[in-house]
Amino acid sequence: MAPNIVLGYDGSDGSKAALATAVTVARAFEARLTIVFGYEPNPMGGESSDYRSQLEALGKGVVAEAIAAARAQDASVEVEELVVPMRPAESLLEAAEQRGALAIVVGGTGERPILGAILGSVPHKLLYRSSVPVLVVPTPE
Amino acid sequence: MTTTGVGERTTDAPQVVGKGLKVGALGLVSSLVIGVASTAPAYSLAASLGLVTAVVGLFAPSIMLIAFVPMLFIAAAYYYMNRADPDCGTTFTWVTRSIGPKAGWLAGWGILVTDLVVMPSLSQIAGSYTFSLFGANGLAQSKFWVTFVGVIWIIVMTLICYIGIELSARTQVGLLGAEIVILIVFAAIALAKVAAGGVAHSVTPSISWLNPFRIPSAAALASGILVAVFIYWGWDTAVTVNEESKDAKRTPGVAALLSTLVLLLVYVVVSFAAQSFHGATFLTNNSSDVLNALSKAVLGSPWNKLLIIAVLTSASASTQTTILPAARSSLSMAVHKAFPARFGGINPRFLSPGFSTLLFGAVAIVWYVVLTLISPNVLANSILALGFGIAFYYAMTGYACVVYYRRHVFKSLKNFVFIGLAPLIGALILTWAFVDSVFVYSNPANSQGRAWFTFIHFNVHVIGVHLYVHGVGSALVIGLGLLLVGLPLMLIWRIRHPAFFKRDREVAESMDGSAPPLTPGVLPVTD
Numbered sequence: 257m258a259p260n261i262v263l264g265y266d267g268s269d270g271s272k273a274a275l276a277t278a279v280t281v282a283r284a285f286e287a288r289l290t291i292v293f294g295y296e297p298n299p300m301g302g303e304s305s306d307y308r309s310q311l312e313a314l315g316k317g318v319v320a321e322a323i324a325a326a327r328a329q330d331a332s333v334e335v336e337e338l339v340v341p342m343r344p345a346e347s348l349l350e351a352a353e354q355r356g357a358l359a360i361v362v363g364g365t366g367e368r369p370i371l372g373a374i375l376g377s378v379p380h381k382l383l384y385r386s387s388v389p390v391l392v393v394p395t396p397e
Numbered sequence: 398m399t400t401t402g403v404g405e406r407t408t409d410a411p412q413v414v415g416k417g418l419k420v421g422a423l424g425l426v427s428s429l430v431i432g433v434a435s436t437a438p439a440y441s442l443a444a445s446l447g448l449v450t451a452v453v454g455l456f457a458p459s460i461m462l463i464a465f466v467p468m469l470f471i472a473a474a475y476y477y478m479n480r481a482d483p484d485c486g487t488t489f490t491w492v493t494r495s496i497g498p499k500a501g502w503l504a505g506w507g508i509l510v511t512d513l514v515v516m517p518s519l520s521q522i523a524g525s526y527t528f529s530l531f532g533a534n535g536l537a538q539s540k541f542w543v544t545f546v547g548v549i550w551i552i553v554m555t556l557i558c559y560i561g562i563e564l565s566a567r568t569q570v571g572l573l574g575a576e577i578v579i580l581i582v583f584a585a586i587a588l589a590k591v592a593a594g595g596v597a598h599s600v601t602p603s604i605s606w607l608n609p610f611r612i613p614s615a616a617a618l619a620s621g622i623l624v625a626v627f628i629y630w631g632w633d634t635a636v637t638v639n640e641e642s643k644d645a646k647r648t649p650g651v652a653a654l655l656s657t658l659v660l661l662l663v664y665v666v667v668s669f670a671a672q673s674f675h676g677a678t679f680l681t682n683n684s685s686d687v688l689n690a691l692s693k694a695v696l697g698s699p700w701n702k703l704l705i706i707a708v709l710t711s712a713s714a715s716t717q718t719t720i721l722p723a724a725r726s727s728l729s730m731a732v733h734k735a736f737p738a739r740f741g742g743i744n745p746r747f748l749s750p751g752f753s754t755l756l757f758g759a760v761a762i763v764w765y766v767v768l769t770l771i772s773p774n775v776l777a778n779s780i781l782a783l784g785f786g787i788a789f790y791y792a793m794t795g796y797a798c799v800v801y802y803r804r805h806v807f808k809s810l811k812n813f814v815f816i817g818l819a820p821l822i823g824a825l826i827l828t829w830a831f832v833d834s835v836f837v838y839s840n841p842a843n844s845q846g847r848a849w850f851t852f853i854h855f856n857v858h859v860i861g862v863h864l865y866v867h868g869v870g871s872a873l874v875i876g877l878g879l880l881l882v883g884l885p886l887m888l889i890w891r892i893r894h895p896a897f898f899k900r901d902r903e904v905a906e907s908m909d910g911s912a913p914p915l916t917p918g919v920l921p922v923t924d
Contacts, residue, residue: 266745266746267745268745268746295748297725298561298563298717298721299427299431300431300434300435300563300634300714300717300718300721301435301634301717301718301720301721301722301725302435302633302634302722302725303487303721303722303725303726303729304725305482305487305490305729306487306490306725306728306729306732306733307725307728307729307750309732310728310732310741310743310750311743311748314743314745314748318745375560375562375747
């Protein structure tokens with residue numbers, strides 16, 4: 257299996273910083289870069305058909321931007337897109353596991369720890385649950 | 398540098414990659430929990446038990462039984478419409494598809510209005526039970542402080558939905574399990590104390606309480622049903638969350654059946670026990686905090702706090718299952734260009750329908766405060782008004798199912814029963830309860846509080862029945878009025894944005910095939 261780097265990308269500033277790092281790392285290890293966007297409506301409340309398709313459209317748009325940015329930075333890195341109906345952290349863990357990824361790269365949210373815990377911090381979840389190394393890239397000031 | 402087709406593959410068949418973890422997580426138990434938690438049994442009883450006894454006296458348990466019939470029948474419509482529209486569709490899309498865009502728009506409006514009307518009742522219960530929890534019974538009676546906490550409640554719950562905070566499946570199972578156990582223990586202790594004797598105003602339980610034919614009048618039955626459909630409201634979620642279940646063909650049916658049994662058991666047993674403890678009049682007189690009023694005498698302090706906590710957790714689940722579908726319905730309408738595009742916006746940080754969620758929360762606060770200021774009994778009027786909204790859009794769903802599958806109704810007995818007869822009868826019962834209650838609540842004496850429009854005087858002959866209408870009660874103004882506001886709004890939207898209304902009606906080609914996307918080629922809306 258070719259080496260692989262999994263990147264969590266949601267279009268935020270933190271994820272943009274993570275993208276730049278991920279492209280550099282993927283280039284260094286001659287790895288393929290998998291750009292992941294995970295979304296999942298809360299099953300409570302139902303009525304999620306159109307909501308899902310909106311999320312999917314948003315994800316595809318965001319990931320398309322990421323691919324363009326990755327190409328602009330280094331056209332030699334092979335890029336794969338993955339927009340999946342799963343919670344963000346789970347989508348990254350599964351993508352990394354399936355590909356035997358070298359590492360998961362995510363952006364730090366720049367939020368304070370307690371706020372991050374309340375709002376749901378993906379890096380935090382990954383650090384506890386990932387079986388592969390996790391690289392958290394700080395958001396530039 | 399290539400972009401492989403993996404992304405496309407996953408959208409065509411999401412289960413290939415996407416559903417691996419979830420499939421294990423959302424099995425029968427989760428479907429069951431979602432269905433029952435969405436119905437919120439403890440909150441539903443706290444909000445409505447006193448109102449049901451106000452209408453039918455000691456026959457409350459029979460209303461609990463009989464109100465379930467139309468719900469069960471409408472659930473068949475939900476189940477089959479959900480099969481046609483993959484994922485969890487909405488009444489808005491189903492009615493638009495089958496009956497037409499105008500009816501669909503109004504059905505969508507009906508959902509929004511109904512979700513809005515329930516918010517004051519939820520906040521009221523949350524406010525007053527919060528004070529009861531801390532023993533501040535004086536404040537629990539204070540209109541200002543209850544409203545104050547109620548508004549905070551709406552703000553907090555709206556933010557939870559906006560940010561997308563979810564309880565884990567295990568926590569939900571725990572909370573719901575505790576809620577059910579507390580309610581059953583409460584009922585058992587109440588019945589045991591009644592049997593032991595010595596409880597003031599207690600009534601010996603009678604099996605005749607379950608007989609709907611003993612209910613004094615058809616009007617009482619109709620308004621009883623309209624109040625009681627509220628207690629089963631949300632149950633349909635158990636039928637529609639099938640898409641993520643382990644065995645999509647079997648699980649939703651079994652989950653719906655099991656949640657039915659749980660709900661029926663809880664409602665019948667608790668109403669039985671509650672009314673035998675101090676009599677039906679006690680429940681009616683304490684309708685605004687009926688479980689709290691009973692809990693001290695039945696469970697004794699501090700155990701009564703458990704029941705109060707159960708009502709609060711139940712109300713929080715119910716608030717969530719009100720805000721989420723409301724925001725998703727307005728999002729859905731925006732996606733199909735039946736509503737301003739802003740409602741379709743997704744917040745990029747939290748991936749929630751941001752604008753829809755926050756606006757709904759804001760409107761709910763305004764509505765709650767205004768209603769508190771002008772209506773003497775917020776809770777009662779909200780629940781009564783709510784019945785109109787629920788009956789309206791559930792009935793629309795029932796009719797939509799029959800119309801959509803009309804070519805298949807007579808193909809087999811099973812089809813005839815489940816996609817023809819059941820949805821139609823369910824819709825007809827709800828229509829009847831709706832229409833009959835319009836006449837009941839047209840008489841302000843039957844509404845909680847004074848008449849709002851006393852200048853309306855008319856009398857009507859309907860099939861030999863002479864109805865005099867003198868003034869209109871507040872429940873009717875809220876319930877029917879808000880639905881009717883949809884008509885001019887729809888017409889305005891139709892003039893300014895005719896695209897949505899040019900859509901053609903559809904009919905099911907097969908029983909199993911999923912319908913084509915409702916709006917092919919329409920660009921998605923994002924912030």
